[in-house]
Amino acid sequence: MMENAEAAAAAAAERSNKARLAIMELANMISVPMSLHAIVRLNVPDAIWQDGANTPLSAAQILSHVLPSGSGGDPENLQRILRMLTSYGVFDELLDNSGERKYSLTEIGKTLVTDAEGLSYAPYVLQHHQDALVRAWPLVHEAVLNPTSEPFVKANGEGAYSYYGKKPEMNGLMQKAMSGVSVPFMRAILNSYDGFKGVKKLVDVGGSAGDCLRMILHKHPQVVEGINFDLPEVVAKAPIIPGVTHVGGDMFESIPAGDAIFMKWVLTTWTDDECKAIMDNCYKALPVGGKLIACEPVLPKESDDSHRSRALLEGDLFVMTIYRAKGKHRTEDEFKQLGLAAGFPHFQAFYIDYFYTVLEFQK
Numbered sequence: 001m002m003e004n005a006e007a008a009a010a011a012a013a014e015r016s017n018k019a020r021l022a023i024m025e026l027a028n029m030i031s032v033p034m035s036l037h038a039i040v041r042l043n044v045p046d047a048i049w050q051d052g053a054n055t056p057l058s059a060a061q062i063l064s065h066v067l068p069s070g071s072g073g074d075p076e077n078l079q080r081i082l083r084m085l086t087s088y089g090v091f092d093e094l095l096d097n098s099g100e101r102k103y104s105l106t107e108i109g110k111t112l113v114t115d116a117e118g119l120s121y122a123p124y125v126l127q128h129h130q131d132a133l134v135r136a137w138p139l140v141h142e143a144v145l146n147p148t149s150e151p152f153v154k155a156n157g158e159g160a161y162s163y164y165g166k167k168p169e170m171n172g173l174m175q176k177a178m179s180g181v182s183v184p185f186m187r188a189i190l191n192s193y194d195g196f197k198g199v200k201k202l203v204d205v206g207g208s209a210g211d212c213l214r215m216i217l218h219k220h221p222q223v224v225e226g227i228n229f230d231l232p233e234v235v236a237k238a239p240i241i242p243g244v245t246h247v248g249g250d251m252f253e254s255i256p257a258g259d260a261i262f263m264k265w266v267l268t269t270w271t272d273d274e275c276k277a278i279m280d281n282c283y284k285a286l287p288v289g290g291k292l293i294a295c296e297p298v299l300p301k302e303s304d305d306s307h308r309s310r311a312l313l314e315g316d317l318f319v320m321t322i323y324r325a326k327g328k329h330r331t332e333d334e335f336k337q338l339g340l341a342a343g344f345p346h347f348q349a350f351y352i353d354y355f356y357t358v359l360e361f362q363k
Contacts, residue, residue: 032088035081037129039090040122042066042078045112048105056094056102119180127177128318130170132156132163136321147325160322165233175237179211182264185295185356186212190219192352195293195360196260203227203258203285205251205278206266208234210241216262217243227256251278255285264295264356268315268330269323272338279342283363291362292344297329298357311355335359 039045047065048057057065059075059082067073082103086093091103105113111121127133132155139151152160164170196202196216200223204213207228217223225245228238232248247256252274255261261282267275282292297312316329330338336347344361351357 031084033125033129035085036090036125038081039085040112040125044078044082045105045109045120045122046114048103049110049113054104054110056092056104058100058102062103117183119176119183121180123173123177123180127173130173132167132170133160133322140317140321143320143325150323150325151321152323161231165231171233171237175209175234178208178265182208182211183215185264186215188352189295189358190215193350193358195291195350195358196220196223199223199258199260201225201227201258201260203229203256203261205229205255205261205263205282207238207262209238210244210246212262212264213244214241217241225258227258229256251281253281255281257285257287258290259287260291260293261285262293262295265297267294267335267338268296269319269327271324271326274324274327275338276341279338279344279361282361283343286363288363291360292339294335294359294361295356296335296359297355298335298349298351298359299329299331301331308354315355332357332359 042062043066044062047062048055050065059079063073063075063078079101082091083093083101085091086103088108089106090109092106094102094104096102112125114120114122133152135155136151139154142149142151142154150159152163156163164174197220199220202213202216202223202225204210204226207213207230210226210228213226213228217226224243226241226243228235228241228244228246229249229251230238230246231250235246235248238246249256251266255278267278270278279292286292297315299312299316300309303309303313312329319327319329332349335349339347339359339361342361344363346360346362348360349357350360
């Protein structure tokens with residue numbers, strides 16, 4: 001009996017120790033995104049990925065690549081950042097015979113390397129951690145106490161979209177971040193989703209710089225007309241793309257007509273009533289048999305500790321904090337109900353990508 005009691009007490013103590021360790025990790029979790037921000041600002045991934053080779057480098061060697069000659073820097077402090085991010089799978093660490101630590105990129109780290117088109121996930125990291133956004137996070141509890149105003153508004157005095165519109169550098173970074181995320185996602189869609197077949201006129205709502213339309217038109221040349229529809233200040237800076245017309249406007253007022261309407265990461269930033277208004281306008285802009293193709297994050301029915309669930313649930317809180325306190329990521333059934341409320345009788349979901357799901361609403 002005594003041995004059983006001692007074993008039970010030891011097991012309870014071990015569980016308590018693990019719980020305290022876990023809460024310490026969670027409390028210090030801000031170190032992870034801020035360190036990611038730091039290594040992007042310092043161009044560390046591009047320094048390691050030289051001429052297409054994943055070259056293991058020491059912190060001092062990395063600094064010699066990213067800083068002007070003779071400007072020094074502190075390799076010890078950089079190494080502290082690299083070691084922490086290694087524990088999260090961003091870097092691989094190698095100890096050479098002399099005991100010196102060298103770092104190469106994992107598959108995760110490679111997402112931050114600038115590719116031949118000048119794109120990567122690095123701008124996405126920077127976009128999330130700008131001062132105006134960071135100021136909002138200590139006010140997340142305010143979204144619980146009063147959901148009529150976002151933490152971003154409380155921190156900055158106005159909504160995120162209008163704030164971006166007045167800050168050209170923020171608007172530019174947003175476009176670059178969305179391009180870096182959109183291109184690999186669109187490649188996945190175009191390789192496995194055939195819903196664009198038969199479409200001749202395609203409207204991209206919230207198309208930003210027009211990257212998605214450019215890729216769709218290249219894959220599906222039967223789409224003879226593309227309309228990139230976004231806020232006037234956004235499309236004003238969009239590049240010229242053959243076959244694409246940039247149109248400024250407000251999706252809450254009306255949406256240009258087309259055989260199909262495409263949107264990505266639009267519905268998730270609005271409330272249910274606002275989503276219904278957007279989808280109502282989509283319904284009006286489509287002919288009978290036309291379709292709305294919405295690419296959105298779709299929450300799992302049950303919470304778990306998978307990377308996918310965590311990324312989706314974290315993104316949901318990002319929306320709540322920055323864009324709309326009652327905007328949200330939704331489950332598949334919640335999207336289906338929104339479509340039915342807007343008049344779309346047919347709904348299908350295509351799970352194609354690690355983060356986004358293609359939701360097809362047909363009139």
